[in-house]
Amino acid sequence: MVFQVIISLAVNHQRMNSKFFSSCGWSVKKLHSKEVIKNALILISKIYDFQGDLKELDNHIVNLYRTNPERAGEYYDKLNNSKGIMILFKDKIKFKSLLNLYNFHGHEIQIKFTNFQCLVMLPNKSNENLGWHQDSKYFSKDLKTKYSGVIWTPFCTNNLKSKFNLDILENSHISGGIKHKKNKSMFRKEVINEKKGRYFIDNEKKLNFYSKLSPSVNWGESLIINSNLIHKSSNDFSENIRFTAIWRYEIIY
Numbered sequence: 301m302v303f304q305v306i307i308s309l310a311v312n313h314q315r316m317n318s319k320f321f322s323s324c325g326w327s328v329k330k331l332h333s334k335e336v337i338k339n340a341l342i343l344i345s346k347i348y349d350f351q352g353d354l355k356e357l358d359n360h361i362v363n364l365y366r367t368n369p370e371r372a373g374e375y376y377d378k379l380n381n382s383k384g385i386m387i388l389f390k391d392k393i394k395f396k397s398l399l400n401l402y403n404f405h406g407h408e409i410q411i412k413f414t415n416f417q418c419l420v421m422l423p424n425k426s427n428e429n430l431g432w433h434q435d436s437k438y439f440s441k442d443l444k445t446k447y448s449g450v451i452w453t454p455f456c457t458n459n460l461k462s463k464f465n466l467d468i469l470e471n472s473h474i475s476g477g478i479k480h481k482k483n484k485s486m487f488r489k490e491v492i493n494e495k496k497g498r499y500f501i502d503n504e505k506k507l508n509f510y511s512k513l514s515p516s517v518n519w520g521e522s523l524i525i526n527s528n529l530i531h532k533s534s535n536d537f538s539e540n541i542r543f544t545a546i547w548r549y550e551i552i553y
C-alpha cells in the first residue's frame with residue numbers, strides 16, 4: 301500500500317515536471333492594470349517628497365541624486381520598504397494569469413510571495429546593472445523550489461509607449477542552479493556589464509550554449525521568469541528613469 305502511494309506521487313511529480321520543463325522559462329503577461337502603475341508612481345512621488353506634476357518626477361529624482369545623494373539613498377531605502385507599493389503589486393495581481401503558466405494537471409498549487417524590491421534605474425546609467433546571473437543565487441533563502449519565479453514589472457513616468465528589455469538565455473533554467481563567481485564589493489560596479497553585480501556566471505561554455513533573447517515588455521506588462529533562468533540587465537539606455545517592481549515567489553505543491 302505504502303509502495304503504491306509513493307509510485308502515484310512520483311508519477312504526478314513527473315507529469316508536473318514535463319509541462320514545466322517543456323516551457324522556455326519565461327513569459328510576458330499583463331498582470332497589472334494602468335491604475336496600479338499610476339498609483340505606484342503617486343506613492344513613489346510621496347516617498348521622494350515631490351508634489352509637482354508626475355511628468356517632472358524624473359527631473360526631481362535625477363537632481364536629488366546629483367545634489368544630495370545621501371538623501372536620495374535614504375528615499376531609495378524607504379521605497380524598498382514601502383508596504384503600500386508592495387501590496388499594490390501583490391493584491392491586484394491577476395493570479396489566474398500567473399497560475400496558467402503552471403499546468404500541474406489538476407494538482408493543487410499555491411503561490412507564496414517571498415521577496416519584493418522596487419528598483420530605480422537612472423537614465424543613461426549602467427552602474428546598477430547586473431551581469432549574467434540567476435535570481436535563485438541572489439535570493440537562495442526565498443526561492444527554494446525549482447518552480448519558483450520572478451515577476452519583473454518595469455515602468456516609467458511619461459512615455460506610455462516605452463518598451464523595456466531584459467537579456468535572457470532561453471531554457472537555461474532547466475539545468476537548475478549554476479555556480480556563480482563573487483565580485484569584490486569595491487569592483488562590482490566597475491567591471492564589464494556581463495560581470496557586474498555581487499555574483500555573476502563566468503562559464504563561457506554554458507553562456508554560449510543557450511540562445512540569447514531580449515524580450516520586450518510594454519509599459520504595464522510583466523516579464524515572468526523561472527528563478528533559475530540565466531539573465532542580465534540589457535544594455536539599452538533610456539532617457540527616462542526606469543522603475544521596476546519585482547515580486548519573487550515560490551510555488552508550493
Ligand SMILES: [Fe+2]
Nearest residue numbers: 430434435531
Ligand atoms: Fe535578476
